[in-house]
Amino acid sequence: MTSTRSGTPNAKIFVSDHDSEGVIRQSLNDLGVSDAEFVTGNIETAAAALATQTSPKLLIVDVSGVADPVSRIDELAERCEPDVGVIVIGDRNDIILYRNLKNAGVVEYFFKPLVRDVVKRTCNNVLTGNNKQSTPRAAKLIFVVGLRGGVGATTIATNAAWYLAEVRQRWVMLADLDLYSGDAALQLDVSPSHALREAFAKPERVDKLFIERGRIHAAERLDLLASLESLGEPFTIDESAVLSLLGKLQQRYRFVFVDLPVRAAIGIIRVLHQPSTCLLVSNGSLASAREVARWRARIGANTPERRTLHILNMSGAPGSLPKAEFLRAAGQSPDIIIPYDREIAVASNRGITATQKCASLNQGIVRLLRDLMGEPEEAPRSMLSRIFG
Ligand SMILES: Nc1ncnc2c1ncn2[C@@H]1O[C@H](COP(=O)(O)OP(=O)(O)OP(=O)(O)O)[C@@H](O)[C@H]1O
Ligand SMILES: [Mg+2]
Structure with missing residues (x-):
């Protein structure tokens, strides 16, 4: 019947009891789905499995006996490709749970015992x-x-994009908006394309197929849009074209990173006011500290949907201001500090797999991603757990 995602079954079902499995199996049989994959398990089994597998079109997960189903759904959603349809089954007839699951993007919640016709209709719709x-x-x-x-x-x-895709198994897009001298592709060991220029020149042409053709595959879950345009053909980026492209990318990925040159950022302030996190990256110089204060003022106070984080990179490099002076010029403490480490500069010549191994950079990236994903800071380990853990 429907086409599969390159060898992935159309439907995967993680269910804990045989009665529900029977009803779902029969409903899918009625619909002519012959490639459904059944796993005895629940939403936690599903999250673990989907961390390493391509998502099906239809995913059915059991939340019976699971303590906090809505949080588990959020975790699961981050690991799946965005257009997967999720049906949840469970043992609670609870309207609040139903509403919360629907708000989390679930197609439908059914409590047991399942009714074949209803299950069949919903599966068919997905x-x-x-x-x-x-x-x-x-x-x-x-x-x-x-x-x-x-x-x-x-x-x-x-x-950050690489770590999120490769270690944390999230679907990530990185768009390098420095169309003339951006080196994100170089740092990721892939070749740039001309898709970004085309996307900005003819925004109306950007659709799912355009993104699929233009993206550069940098890792299993990491795609890149990056160009290296001819210097003889100046081109200005239009704010509404950027907004339109980002909106489309946001439907296809879980995280969209934008490497935004500061000179381009000046002209597209509306873009920076989208619900987002804006990472202002500085080094420890006076010039950079002043820019932090100027950009914080330019972007404005954080809102519940949008915030600014300051990363002080290359801290302690020759020419850095003493801490107190930096704070005075920047106006407030940095949110994340990454030290100057020669190993990073040396590794960058050998590409992403080498820079990923630099501990000083990695620590900063892990802290940043925890913050972006809303995860709590790791508690300092106790003496006993350090000895026995
Ligand atoms: N914490 C660090 N310690 C030492 N070297 C670093 C550190 N962070 C980055 N570098 C090195 O600094 C150089 C410039 O880095 P990068 O290209 O990422 O900067 P950028 O801000 O994107 O520059 P551009 O303005 O060209 O876009 C690279 O060689 C990189 O390896
Ligand atoms: Mg750069």
């Missing part, structure tokens, strides 16, 4: 693309703005 719900959650949007040249913005953007 598999044929007729489900009205299942509005995929838009990706988190992260701007990375280097406040002076060479402060390490691209290093941070590429390493």
